[in-house]
Amino acid sequence: MFSIDKIRADFPILNRKVHGKQLVYLDNGATSQTPQIVIDAIVDYYSNYNANIHRGVHTLSQEATDKYEEARIKIQKHFNAKKSYEIILTSGTTHSINIVASGFSALLNEGDEVIVSALEHHSNIVPWQMLCEKTGAVLRVIPMDEDGSLRMDIYHELLNGKTKLVFCNHVSNALGTINPIEEIIHAAHKFGAYVLIDGAQSCPHIKPDVQELDVDFYVASAHKMCGPTGVGMLYGKEELLKLLPPYQGGGEMIETVTFEQTTYAGLPHKFEAGTPNICGGIAFGVAIDYMNNIGFNAIAMQENELLAYATEELQKVDGLRIYGTSNKTSVISFNLEGIHPYDVGAILDKLGVAVRTGHHCAQPIMDYYKIPGTVRASFSFYNTKEEVDLLVAAVTKAQMMLS
Incomplete structure (x- = not known):
């Protein structure tokens, strides 16, 4: 009750x-507050098993690794991703979007078209502008109406054989508008375009099912969902995450390194270079449990x-x-x-x-x-x-x- x-x-x-x-x-649209159970999880990590993950044979490292990967599975189940390695843990929504934008900069050609909505946060506009500048792709915009809704009639007119990517927030951070993402995704797929949905503002209110939506990428931040700042997630369909090149080079994202050649690790580690926000990831999982319990x-x-x-x-x-x-x-x-x-x-x-x-x-x-x-x-x-x-x-x- x-x-x-x-x-x-x-x-x-x-x-x-x-x-x-x-x-x-x-x-709360900027950041939600943090319940004591999440605060306690942060204190517990630093008090009892603070260690780097995936690399150590000692007990603390193994405990931290287990907790971190348990959190990934919690996030996977919450969003109903098919595989846990389709969940990439990031520093937040902006980081997640930039991973995708960076990856597609190697895959788009001059004259390709990218569609964004007029209701986007700057973090779902600027990376795509930068992508278009790098590749010669053209940015198209779904206009908005006086009541804060999108002009879906014009969206359908914008879609064509040149459309490669569509980006839209699930909920507008500025107005609260819930966008018709099911229609947006379905229409884009008819033209073979991929869709990224910015879920930063929706996830505190709505529990999205990424398989039911058939969305290609979905991103979110923990700090909007009763979790800590500095951690978020990128969901991507397995085949698309394998298609995209790594965003950063460094430790953890590699399989073998020689001065002649480097081979990359599999998912999710390919996109998780360096020491992650271990405590944040664990606390993200606790925050999701808390919200689901309510x-x-x-x-x-x-x-x-x-x-x-x-x-x-x-x-x-x-x-x-x-x-x-x-x-x-x-x-x-x-x-x-x-x-x-x-x-x-x-x-x-x-x-x-x-x-x-x-x-x-x-x-x-x-x-x-x-x-x-x-x-x-x-x-x-x-x-x-x-x-x-x-x-x-x-x-x-x-x-x-x-x-």
């Missing part, structure tokens, strides 16, 4: 005060209720505009008429309410709306309606002070 009091007790940071006010943490249906119910309530209450504030009104997760991006979002965010902070302000690394979206940025309140399953009330009161006070 979902108990908000019990869940909130799992997160020690929710007890702290900011500027003398009880913290209201509504910046249950993603229960998480969705709580967050959808918060989204509906917050939307209704914020719309009562005169001069407040919400951006992104199509089907979405628990994110509300808004502005107060005539007031810069940064100024609103600064006042909210003084009142103990943590939100994100700016363009949210999604500047093309802000350019579309002709605004400098938004105030973004992003909710997690541990937030409450009482915190929504505090947000609305703080926004009303900020409006009064800044008008």
